[in-house]
Amino acid sequence: MLLAVDCGNTNTVFALWDGDQMIGHWRTSTEWQRTADQYYVWLSTLMTLQGIKAQITDVIISSTVPRVVFNLRVLSDRYFKTRPLVVGKPECALPVDVRVDEGTTVGPDRLVNTVAGYHKYGGDLIVVDFGTATTFDVVAKDGAYVGGVIAPGVNLSLEALHHAAAALPHVDISKPQNVIGTNTVACMQSGVFWGYVGLVREICDRIKAESGVPMKVISTGGLAPLFQQTADLFDAYEDDLTMQGLRRIHEHNKDIGTHA
Numbered sequence: 001m002l003l004a005v006d007c008g009n010t011n012t013v014f015a016l017w018d019g020d021q022m023i024g025h026w027r028t029s030t031e032w033q034r035t036a037d038q039y040y041v042w043l044s045t046l047m048t049l050q051g052i053k054a055q056i057t058d059v060i061i062s063s064t065v066p067r068v069v070f071n072l073r074v075l076s077d078r079y080f081k082t083r084p085l086v087v088g089k090p091e092c093a094l095p096v097d098v099r100v101d102e103g104t105t106v107g108p109d110r111l112v113n114t115v116a117g118y119h120k121y122g123g124d125l126i127v128v129d130f131g132t133a134t135t136f137d138v139v140a141k142d143g144a145y146v147g148g149v150i151a152p153g154v155n156l157s158l159e160a161l162h163h164a165a166a167a168l169p170h171v172d173i174s175k176p177q178n179v180i181g182t183n184t185v186a187c188m189q190s191g192v193f194w195g196y197v198g199l200v201r202e203i204c205d206r207i208k209a210e211s212g213v214p215m216k217v218i219s220t221g222g223l224a225p226l227f228q229q230t231a232d233l234f235d236a237y238e239d240d241l242t243m244q245g246l247r248r249i250h251e252h253n254k255d256i257g258t259h260a
């Protein structure tokens, strides 16, 4: 069984794969201080509660937070007796090309989304991931990652308003009924929600125009469901795209023999 770990700047998700079946997934907040022992107690407790008898032989990690990787490696070595594959490291091969400026380090989550998106939808694709940041990953016809866009995340935008302006409260995002807010909270939600709808539409239109070909647009990430009801932004929504991508990258490395 494969344990796939997707560590974002806000949340870390663990998924357990038995072949092509995902038999469990668990989410915790991302904290670099968390030790391997803490991860293991938490994971094994949840698995036991769900009656899952995990036989973990392989581990793959994608992390947008470099310092958490150390303890995740220890988890893999100590408790599963296996050396993890870490996306973005030279020893982890990708089944797609990465065509960006020399010296650029692309977020591993974006590479994983590219692999999964290309596998399911083919090329000429835009993957929009609503995480801590909102990323647009552009996937060429041949599946290569060819760049994209990084915008401030939805919650980050609301938090920035709250932190910078004395009279603006902490607000949770939700879809407002109207554009014209009649109280402070509604005004803030409207600014971020409808501003975001405009941002997504404009960026996707410009990516398509710059690419000169029709492109599919898919959404994923913690806050993607919020925009699902907004017609015509996306062709599809994928709730576990990153996990699908991690499984594929692991399979690819097994196939070509980079990872025993």
Ligand SMILES: Nc1ncnc2c1ncn2[C@@H]1O[C@H](COP(=O)(O)OP(=O)(O)O)[C@@H](O)[C@H]1O
Pocket (backbone or CB within 6 Å): 007, 008, 009, 010, 011, 012, 130, 131, 132, 133, 155, 156, 221, 222, 223
């Ligand atoms: N189901 C949810 N409902 C509301 N907010 C959520 C939900 N899931 C995640 N979030 C929030 O969405 C943002 C992005 O989450 P996530 O996709 O897990 O981020 P990352 O991958 O960057 O860690 C965070 O601010 C998180 O608190």
Ligand SMILES: CC(C)(COP(=O)(O)O)[C@@H](O)C(=O)NCCC(=O)O
Pocket (backbone or CB within 6 Å): 007, 008, 009, 010, 064, 105, 106, 107, 108, 109, 110, 130, 131, 132, 133, 134, 135, 150
């Ligand atoms: C853009 C990101 C911060 C998004 O991270 P997330 O919102 O998933 O936590 C991450 O992909 C990253 O750190 N990227 C490095 C720069 C780049 O991708 O070009």
Ligand SMILES: [K+]
Pocket (backbone or CB within 6 Å): 008, 109, 129, 131, 132, 221
């Ligand atoms: K993410």
